[in-house]
Every structure is written in structure tokens, then in C-alpha cells.
Amino acid sequence: MMERLYRIAVMTAANTHRAFRTPANIIWTLVVPIVFSLVIAALFSGPGGGPQTVYIVDEDRTETSRRFVDGLASRSYQPRAVPREEAEGQLAAGSSGFVLIIPSGFEAAATQGQPRVEILHGADYTGGDFETWATAVAQALVRGEAVPSVEVTQESPNGNRAGDALAQMRTAFGVYIVFAFAALFARGGALHQEREDGTLHRLVAAGVPYGEVVAAHVASLFGIGLLQAAVVLTVTGAFGTLWLAAGWGVLALALLGSLYVAAGLALGLAGITRSATLLQGLAGGLPPLLAMMGGAFFPLEVAPLALQRAARINPIFWAMELVTEGYMYRGVSSQLIPLFVLILLGTLGSVVGIQRLRRMEL
Amino acid sequence: MQRSLRITGIICVNQVRRVLTDRGTPIWLLALPLALIGVLGMSLQPLMSSDFAPSKPFHVVVAEIPGGNHVAVIEALRGMERFLEVASVADPESARELVRHRVADAALISSPGKPAAVTIVAAPGSVVAEVLESAIERILLEITVQRTEGVEIAHTQVDVTDGAGETPPWLRTDAFTYYAAGITAMFVMFAAHAVTVTVATDRATDAYARLRSLGVKPAVYMLGGSLAAVAVAILFVCTVALISALLFGVNWGALGPWTVLTVLGATAAAGLSLVVMALVPNPEHVDSAGSAIYNVLAFLGGSMSPLLVLPEWFRRSFAWLPNRALLDGYLKTSLGAAASEVSAEATTLLVASVALFALGWTVWSVRGRGEEA
Secondary structure: OHHHHHHHHHHHHHHHHHHOOOHHHHHHHHHHHHHHHHHHHHHHOOOOOOOEEEEEEEOOOOHHHHHHHHHOOOOOEEEEEOOHHHHHHHHHHOOOOEEEEEOOOHHHHHHOOOOEEEEEEOOOOOOOHHHHHHHHHHHHHHHOOOOOOOEEEEEOOOOOOOHHHHHHHHHHHHHHHHHHHHHHHHHHOHHHHHHHHOHHHHHHHOOOOHHHHHHHHHHHHHHHHHHHHHHHHHHHHHOOOOOOOOOHHHHHHHHHHHHHHHHHHHHHHHHHOOOHHHHHHHHHHHHHHHHHHOOOOOOHHHOOHHHHHHHHHOHHHHHHHHHHHHHHOOOHHHHHHHHHHHHHHHHHHHHHHHHHHHHOOO | OHHHHHHHHHHHHHHHHHHHHOOOHHHHHHHHHHHHHHHHHHHHHHHHOOOOOOOOOEEEEEEOOOOOOHHHHHHHHHHHOOOEEEEEEOOHHHHHHHHHOOOOOEEEEEEOOEEEEEEEEOOOOOHHHHHHHHHHHHHHHHHHHOOOOOOEEEEEEOOOOOOOOOOOHHHOOOHHHHHHHHHHHHHHHHHHHHHHHHHHHHHHOOHHHHHHHOOOOHHHHHHHHHHHHHHHHHHHHHHHHHHHHHHHOOOOOOHHHHHHHHHHHHHHHHHHHHHHHHHOOOHHHHHHHHHHHHHHHHHHOOOOOOHHHOOHHHHHHOOOOHHHHHHHHHHHHHOOOOHHHHHHHHHHHHHHHHHHHHHHHHHHHHHHHHHHO
């Protein structure tokens, strides 16, 4: 028994080592996921893209008009005083939907309690929000009061107020999971590659039972996944991704559930297909497709209802649910359902894969 | 000369045939891009439409707070019935509990005595949180301002259609057209690379060495391979364009500018693939190196995430990429642009093609001399 386990362990270590042997594999399995996780999370999970630039033409050029321009600065708007030609150019170029004109005589009108401004806009301008804000600022100016402020706070359902950072972490996980699936799917073809190269035949001829080779193949899939997760999460964590925001337990379940399903499906695909090249192709194309249909890159709420329903059979949807539930809702207790679904899908893949691989002719 | 041309032709046809008869080609270069166009087009169509509304309204609960502004907030939110279905609950804890158990999508909790303060309880980054944040800011401001008399805001509509610039094509298109162009611009690189991988395999299996021993010059071999890459890339674009037009109703625009872009785009992709092969010393790694590079380029060039959701600096920084130029060009033609209107994109692709082939050929030649020595 110990001898069998030792042989499996040696083959597992060799298979895992082979996955990280070449610079190209290291780049694809470790470097690219890290870079993509950090870049995409930073790009898409920021605070709504920052304040909107408002081009303002100050034709009054008085102290009051300057205070009005300064008062317009808020979380939503960033005023920028420019000459009229530039403002009209921005409007024409489509980089701004409207331009605010402060006409000469603004200060005098404000002193009489009736300030007047003008908004230039294109045909499809609907407006409304900025007008409300400009009115509030002008009123405060006329009355000599402070500019009104509103306070909108975001809170995660579990009470965490690090909203943007949590959204960033979720996006980073979405990117990581695509690369985890891709790496394991690609390695799923290792057994076929060994058969094509003749290594498998030599192993079996040397007396190693085929079942042990398959077992080592399964173990190495999980090993590669764990190694990749350790490196990617450690590095992205060092750059500020909040992997431990909900504790080790939530992170461990999220990783184990995701890796289990990825390894199981990789095994299933290896059993169904007979070619390492085909698996390589599937590894490149299938995970991004599943991720897009599973809400890893954009919220599924924007998709049609049919696609939202179809996501219920998508492993990446459940992997993302595992993270969302754990980090944003009720922690480990609410991770159980997605975890169960992932284990079910992973086991199904493993059973199909192992059965097919066992029956496969050498 | 004639012999060289004949051999170039034979090598080209042979490489094209090998890619087309590969069992993986229909999956990798046809089913997958079409599936991506279908899925992304369907998924993001509502988001890219100017009339976006979720498939069902988000369920929002508002906590009743003595002295809070919940009545005014509920009243204002009821005007957004396409987006939100609003109900009130007795207290903040009940509201939070409903969200925690995902019975409600979001909860709004105002602060007693602070009419302009509200806490939104929702999953960070969710659509409902974004929708509520902008709506609540406006509502709170309206509650705070109350009176609007005394301030006059005049509106003047101006004609912006003849301005110095124009609305970018990716802001005027639907999701199916966007992704048909984007995925084509991405997979044309993979199509060209499929040939390059077979060329690289010839090096690994000594087929190339045998051809060289029969007197085939490296330039002839490379030219044959590159022509095959261009041919496969063009075939790929034509097939995807035809099927996407039939399946998803994608309009690719006038044939003239489309053909110019396709030929130049395919040539640039073949040039890029040649550079990858020349730079990667081990033929076995040419495939995976190409995959990594093309995925990165596809992301930077707007093939994966729509350009409209990317920051302005990002869009500007990578506008020079050949795959981005191809995407922009295809989107323009789909909107009815003539050949002269895609001249900037065509020039970018032409320059990229020349530069990439020059670089690829130089590296290949230098390495080839090193290997032969």
C-alpha cells in the first residue's frame, strides 16, 4: 500500500513539476493571471469612474462667478473653467454632453437674488441631475449659506463598508478562476500527451498499474490548482486585494470548492476527449465563455432572464456565488449551497472522467 | 525565380490545407468565436442599449425611521418602476436582514435627524447599488433644495453633428455588432497563428530541415507560411462575417472598405504571429505564447470588455494596437463608413503589417544564421 502511495506521489510531483517547467507555462499559469487580476479589478471596480468633468465658460469673471464654479465641485462633478471655443469643441467631440455658460452680469443678478446661467447641449441631452445641483449651489451662494451636501454611504449586506475593495476582490477572483479553469483544463490533456509521446506505454510496461497513473494525474490537477492559487492570491493580496476580508474559512471554502469543480471538469473533459491539442483549445476558449455566462466579468442582472437561468448550470456562476455569499452576505453558512452544487458538478466530472480514462485503450 | 514562386505556392497551399483539415479548427476557429459573439451580444445588448432596464425590477426595501426621510425617498423611487420595486419595512435591522437573506436586493436606511444622509445596503459592485447610488444622490439633493425659485437655468440646444470630432463608433452600435467586430479582431490573430504553429511544428519534426536540404530557401519557406497565415485569416474573417450576418443580423457595411480592412488586418495578424514564432526559441511553446499574447492584446484592444465601460485613458493609450484599429474600422464600416473614412485604421494596420513582418523576418533570419552556424 505504502509503495503504491509512494509511486502515486512521485508521479504527482513529476506531473506538477512539468506544468511549471517552461517559462511560457509559468507566464500563462502565474504571471498573466496576476497581472490580469490586478488590472481588471482596478479598471472595473473603482468608484463609478470618478466625478464627471463639467466644462464651464465663465463670461462674468467676478468673485461671485468664481465661487459658483468652485462650489460646483462635488463627488459627482468636477468643474473645469475653459474658453468658450474649447467648451464648444468638447461638446462637438462628444466628450461632454453639455456645457455650462455663466453669462456676464451673473454677479449683479445674484446680488438681486436671481442668478441666471445657460446650458448648451446636443439634441439627445436629457439632463436634470446637474441642473438640480447647480440650482442648489446658486441658492446657497445667494443666501450666503454653505453649499448643501448629501451623504450616501454604501454598506455590504454583512455590514462591511469596504464596498469598492470587496467588489474589486470579487472581480479579481473572477479573473483568477478563469485562469484556474484554463490551467487545469490544459493539464487535463497531460495523460493524452503522455500516450501520444509513448511515455504512458513505457510506464505501464514497466509495471506501473494504469489506475495509479490516472490517480497521479488526478492528484496533480489538484496540486497545480493549489500551487497556482497560492501564488496568485499571495501576490495579488500583497497588492491590496482583500482575500482575507471575511476570514480564512471563507477563503478556504471558496478556493477548495472552485478547485474541486475545475479539477473534476478537467478530468471529465480528459475522459471525453482523446486529444491533448483539443483540450488545449478548450482550455483557451471554454473558461472565458463560462465566465462571461456566469457573471464573473459583468453582473448577470444586466443579462436577459433566460441567460440568468442558464447560469444555474454553470460552474463558474456557482464559484462566483461561493465568493459573493461568503464575503458579502452571511459568511460560511451561506456558502454551503453553492459549495454543494460545485462538489456535485466536480464529482460528476470526476466520475465520468475516471470511468472513461480507465476504459481508454492504451 | 519561377521555381521559388512555385515552391512558395505549394508550401502555402499545404499549410492552409493542414489547418483547414485539422479536427480542432471548426471548434477553435468557428464554433468558439460564434458562441462568444452570441453570448456576449445577448448578454450585453441591454447594457449597450440606450434604453437599459433590468429584466425584472430590483426589490428594494426602505426602513421606516422616525424623523427620517423615508416617505420622501419612497415617493421619489416609485417613479422608477422599471428599475425598482419599492416596499417599506418597520426598522433598519429588518431591512438589513432581508438583504442578508437575499429576499430583497437592497435596503435604504436613512439617518434620523439628517435629511440628506442615506445608507445603501447592497452587494458592492452590483447593478442595484449603482442605480440606487445615483438616484439617491439626486433625490436627497431635491429634498434638500426644495425651492427652486430665484435661479434661472436656460437651455440652448446646439448642433453638434458638424463639430470637430464625432461620437466614437463603439458608442453608436449594438452589442451583437460590437462583439462580431471585436471577436473577429481577436480571433483573426488566432487564425493566423494556427498556420504559424504548423510552420513551427515543421521545425520541431525536422520537416523544415528536410526541405532546406532539398534546396528550399528560408525566405521561400517563410513567405509560403506567411501567405498561408494571411489566407487562413482572411478565410476565417469571411466565414465569421457571413455566419454572424445570417445568425445575428450583423451588418458589416460596404464591401470595399470591409475588404481593405480584412486584408490588412489579416496581414498584420500574420506579421504578429511571425514575430511570436521568431521570438520563441522552442517550437513547442509557440502555441501557448501566442495564446497568452493574443488574449492580452484582445483585452487591451476592447475585444473582451466593451470600450464604453473602459476609462478614457485606457481607450486612448491602446488605440494604436492593430487589433483595436481593426475593431474601430469594422465598427465604422458597419455604420456605413466609406473607404476614405477608415483610412486612419487602414494606415495603422498597414504600418503595423510592415513593421511586424520586418521585425519577424529580421529576428528569424538572425536566429536562422545562428542555428545553421
